[in-house]
Amino acid sequence: MKLDIKKLTPEERYKLIGKLIEEIKLRKYSYQTGKLYIGVVKRFLKSKETPREFLLSYSNKSRSTIRNTYFALKFFYNNVLKERFDEDIPLAEKKTRLPVVLSKGEITRMIDVTENLKHKLVLMFLYYAGLRLDELVNLRWQDVDFDREIIHMKTSKGDKERVIFLHPKLKDMLKVYGIKKQGLLFKSQRDKKYSPRSIQQIVKKSARKANINKKVTPHTLRHSFATHLLEAGVDIRYIQELLGHKSLRTTQIYTHVTTRDIRKLADLL
Secondary structure, eight states: OOOOGGGOOHHHHHHHHHHHHHHHHHTTOOHHHHHHHHHHHHHHHHHTOOHHHHHHTTTTSOHHHHHHHHHHHHHHHHHTSOOOOOTTSOOOOOOOOOOOOOOHHHHHHHHHHOOSHHHHHHHHHHHHSOOOHHHHHTOBGGGEETTTTEEEEOSOGGGOOEEEEOOHHHHHHHHHHOOOSSSBSOBOTTSSBOOHHHHHHHHHHHHHHTTOOSOOOHHHHHHHHHHHHHHTTOOHHHHHHHHTOSSHHHHGGGGGTOOHHHHHHHTTO
8 A cells, every 4th residue: 555645644754764864875875866855755754645736846957957856756766655656747858069179288377377286186186087076175295196097986986996007297296295194185274184165166266267267166076087088089987987887888978079080071172
């Protein structure tokens, strides 16, 4: 017998949220995903609407918001209520947006105009290692193997460990920065972990000082890392491993922004 969402008491809703949290923890979902799913389900239960009615109330939102809401409800129905989610509910198609990519010259300018050594190193890790924002703030000295010249990422998305090469420029800059044996590689002036917001501001400020008019975020440097490797002829499956992508389809987005073959077409005119 299906549970009637409209007749749930506050206590019953509370218990369902508790079960939802358990299911999220069991699957080791990230903090961001867990927070998103819990927030959506809480609002859904309070609304006393059907899934279709609830999703319709999001019709004026962005595609990504609608899709995230859909998947949160589907997770709740399938794993908490143990009911099959209504397949008649259409899923908004994901709109493919090509990533912003900087040239090597623009990357170099950003690094050169950044005077603060720690901030300079932040930019270099984002580009020369292709790290995600969360990976950067959680990076530890123990993850950097100077002898083997690799970075062993242990706090990657989805708990998927991976190994990245330690670029010579990164290695040299780390020696100038001052190598330590353990602890977080990046700390604030208060000796605490850097906040994602601080990293975003560092990137934004450096891009502005380098007179770059494109919208530059920490992920832009990661996009540039992947695109430049692809343009250099590196196999896309190797790039997939370096980025820690679960699916090759995610990595293939960079085939649409590489200019290696596009530039050759100009020679035909």
